[in-house]
Amino acid sequence: MSVHVDSAVTERWRPFAQGTGLVLASMALTGLVLLPIGINPIGAYAQILKGAFGSVNALTEDLVYATPIILTSLSVIIAFRCGLWNLGSDGQLYLGAIATVGLGFNRFGMLPPVLLPVMAVAAFAAGAAWAAVPAVLRLRFGASEVIVTIMMNFLAVTIATYLVGGPWASGITPATAPIVSAGFLPILVPGTRLNANFLVAIAAAALLSFVLRRTVFGYQLRTIGQNIDAARYAGMPVNKIRFVSFSCAGGLAGLAGFGEVAGIYHNLPNGLSPGFGYTGIVVALLARLNPLWAVIVAFALAALSVGSGGMQRAMGIPVSLVSILEAVLILLVLATRLLERRA
Amino acid sequence: MTWASLLELTFWIPLLAAGVRVATPLVFASLGEAVSERAGVLNVGLEGMMALGAIVGFLVAYWTGHSWAGLLAAAMAGLAASLVFGFLTIFRGADQIVTGIVMNILLLGLASFLYASIFASAHVVAQLAAIPVFRVPWLSDLPVIGRPFFAQSPIVYAVYLLIPLFWFLLERSPWGLSVRAAGENPEAVDSAGINIWFLRLQAAAIGGAMAGLAGAILAVVQIGAYVDGMIAGRGFIALAIVVFGGWRPWRVAVAALLFGVVDAFQLRLQVSGAAIPSPFLIGLPYILTIIVVAFVAGRAGYPAAINKPYPLRHFSRRQRKPIPADRAAIHPVPQEHS
Numbered sequence: 001m002s003v004h005v006d007s008a009v010t011e012r013w014r015p016f017a018q019g020t021g022l023v024l025a026s027m028a029l030t031g032l033v034l035l036p037i038g039i040n041p042i043g044a045y046a047q048i049l050k051g052a053f054g055s056v057n058a059l060t061e062d063l064v065y066a067t068p069i070i071l072t073s074l075s076v077i078i079a080f081r082c083g084l085w086n087l088g089s090d091g092q093l094y095l096g097a098i099a100t101v102g103l104g105f106n107r108f109g110m111l112p113p114v115l116l117p118v119m120a121v122a123a124f125a126a127g128a129a130w131a132a133v134p135a136v137l138r139l140r141f142g143a144s145e146v147i148v149t150i151m152m153n154f155l156a157v158t159i160a161t162y163l164v165g166g167p168w169a170s171g172i173t174p175a176t177a178p179i180v181s182a183g184f185l186p187i188l189v190p191g192t193r194l195n196a197n198f199l200v201a202i203a204a205a206a207l208l209s210f211v212l213r214r215t216v217f218g219y220q221l222r223t224i225g226q227n228i229d230a231a232r233y234a235g236m237p238v239n240k241i242r243f244v245s246f247s248c249a250g251g252l253a254g255l256a257g258f259g260e261v262a263g264i265y266h267n268l269p270n271g272l273s274p275g276f277g278y279t280g281i282v283v284a285l286l287a288r289l290n291p292l293w294a295v296i297v298a299f300a301l302a303a304l305s306v307g308s309g310g311m312q313r314a315m316g317i318p319v320s321l322v323s324i325l326e327a328v329l330i331l332l333v334l335a336t337r338l339l340e341r342r343a
Numbered sequence: 344m345t346w347a348s349l350l351e352l353t354f355w356i357p358l359l360a361a362g363v364r365v366a367t368p369l370v371f372a373s374l375g376e377a378v379s380e381r382a383g384v385l386n387v388g389l390e391g392m393m394a395l396g397a398i399v400g401f402l403v404a405y406w407t408g409h410s411w412a413g414l415l416a417a418a419m420a421g422l423a424a425s426l427v428f429g430f431l432t433i434f435r436g437a438d439q440i441v442t443g444i445v446m447n448i449l450l451l452g453l454a455s456f457l458y459a460s461i462f463a464s465a466h467v468v469a470q471l472a473a474i475p476v477f478r479v480p481w482l483s484d485l486p487v488i489g490r491p492f493f494a495q496s497p498i499v500y501a502v503y504l505l506i507p508l509f510w511f512l513l514e515r516s517p518w519g520l521s522v523r524a525a526g527e528n529p530e531a532v533d534s535a536g537i538n539i540w541f542l543r544l545q546a547a548a549i550g551g552a553m554a555g556l557a558g559a560i561l562a563v564v565q566i567g568a569y570v571d572g573m574i575a576g577r578g579f580i581a582l583a584i585v586v587f588g589g590w591r592p593w594r595v596a597v598a599a600l601l602f603g604v605v606d607a608f609q610l611r612l613q614v615s616g617a618a619i620p621s622p623f624l625i626g627l628p629y630i631l632t633i634i635v636v637a638f639v640a641g642r643a644g645y646p647a648a649i650n651k652p653y654p655l656r657h658f659s660r661r662q663r664k665p666i667p668a669d670r671a672a673i674h675p676v677p678q679e680h681s
Contacts, residue, residue: 335435
């Protein structure tokens with residue numbers, strides 16, 4: 001009996017032990033690129049920890065940075081759960097941001113209480129519309145959504161750059177003119193940049209988790225992802241569900257763009273997203289496509305990014321060290337086949 | 344620029360020349376990828392491997408002062424990256440799309456990291472000397488096609504040799520036959536006693552080396568500098584070109600030339616200050632890629648065994664003995680992943 005309990009306990013903790021081992025191994029491997037430039041990897045990692053958790057302000061910055069990453073990772077998850085790749089959440093984020101800024105100038109003279117919700121809905125709709133293009137091309141014409149979503153990312157950035165430099169230019173900074181103050185999201189902790197969109201992201205994760213586990217739609221979505229032929233045979237509206245979930249994926253990424261504009265910048269700057277969409281993919285894979293785990297993993301990777309900013313300032317190490325670290329970690333997961341999703 | 348000038352050769356000849364130049368890295372990347380995909384290995388990490396080739400090629404050319412050394416080093420770097428990719432997808436059964444995307448994140452990050460940490464202190468953009476144009480005697484004097492095709496950087500002439508070489512390798516050689524079979528019916532290759540895993544690794548390695556070369560051509564031969572984000576989606580455009588070209592070297596080359604001309608066309612329109620908003624011009628190659636992927640070639644054309652790892656349990660001395668063809672047909676080897 002005791003043996004049985006023991007094995008159950010080890011079974012429960014094994015993923016954590018394996019995860020820790022993989023993280024340490026990837027840190028060691030990534031450290032190899034630091035040695036040739038004459039930097040002690042342990043010192044660099046210590047700087048990252050200090051930059052990420054060293055002060056209250058750093059902690060809130062972690063949450064600020066985690067907000068868009070949570071939303072883009074949910075975006076990747078909802079599409080992947082029905083067997084589709086959404087590599088386009090970066091572009092969908094830009095579309096959401098563009099819609100937010102466009103309405104945020106408040107040229108239609110909307111009342112303050114109406115403005116914010118309208119901006120959020122428009123950002124969701126713009127992201128969803130941007131995602132609907134690859135969804136239709138995939139479901140109707142069999143076009144690879146991997147290639148199409150990446151191309152849509154480049155197009156979205158091109159449009160944003162055009163708006164920033166042309167029609168909406170502020171004339172001073174490489175950003176558009178600011179939105180009206182009625183369109184600012186409330187700040188949660190005074191004196192920091194932590195805004196209400198963080199709560200939106202958490203709520204979205206909880207909602208997605210509930211939908212996937214407890215609703216008919218979620219059941220059908222998961223079935224399509226696991227065995228599309230079985231789903232067809234069972235008479236599920238496969239194309240309709242895949243279209244809706246892919247559009248929602250775009251909408252979630254659009255909300256991330258809404259938060260960046262309404263909560264932080266209050267305008268649309270050039271280079272709004274430092275690759276939030278791609279970090280979202282990393283988070284989704286490491287969280288094994290679980291929306292609630294995605295929140296935790298997103299926080300960890302956000303802390304890593306914030307910390308690496310500190311490391312760059314203190315030691316002059318480029319922040320791209322973080323993408324190397326993240327990628328090496330996933331490659332190790334793939335190579336060892338530990339932590340694999342059991343369908 | 345007026346619309347009437349579109350009818351004159353003085354517009355089209357420089358455009359074609361620029362198109363050939365822009366198409367050159369695309370031809371390299373897509374020829375290699377065609378071989379890889381024919382063997383059943385879809386390399387979504389092409390973009391990253393091009394970026395790696397660009398930075399390694401640039402650094403080696405910068406330090407040694409020899410462009411050709413840079414190109415060679417870039418090919419080696421691309422090859423090394425594709426061996427990592429191949430190990431994971433062919434020998435560990437990892438999903439090719441997941442692995443490819445993660446390879447992109449890794450290699451784009453690595454390229455950016457190398458450049459930033461090596462040139463962090465330098466405030467000037469490091470530049471390489473341009474490789475001079477080599478005019479092929481007699482051929483470059485031909486009317487119309489002379490200037491676009493035979494008054495180019497020497498690397499362009501390598502393309503003219505590579506296209507028939509790849510055609511022969513893929514469509515006329517015994518090795519090519521096995522590669523094509525590996526992508527369509529791996530069980531048949533296995534029962535013929537050919538090591539399918541090593542064969543696929545070879546094809547993936549050719550794809551990686553060509554992608555590395557493509558990136559280096561861009562950085563070393565054409566621009567003479569490395570800039571973050573300089574690949575700008577060309578890896579994914581090359582994936583679309585392979586589909587557009589139907590996985591056949593000649594058609595792939597023609598498809599790449601089409602993309603090159605379209606890109607050159609939008610660049611000229613931008614420079615000439617046409618009254619078209621710039622996003623529509625800059626976005627033209629991306630829009631063309633979407634159209635090609637959506638309407639020219641659906642999923643039907645892909646090699647049947649793409650992204651289907653061949654189970655490794657046969658990879659042992661004991662089972663080297665080929666399965667009789669009739670039995671293999673009745674009891675197909677179950678796939679680990681679907």
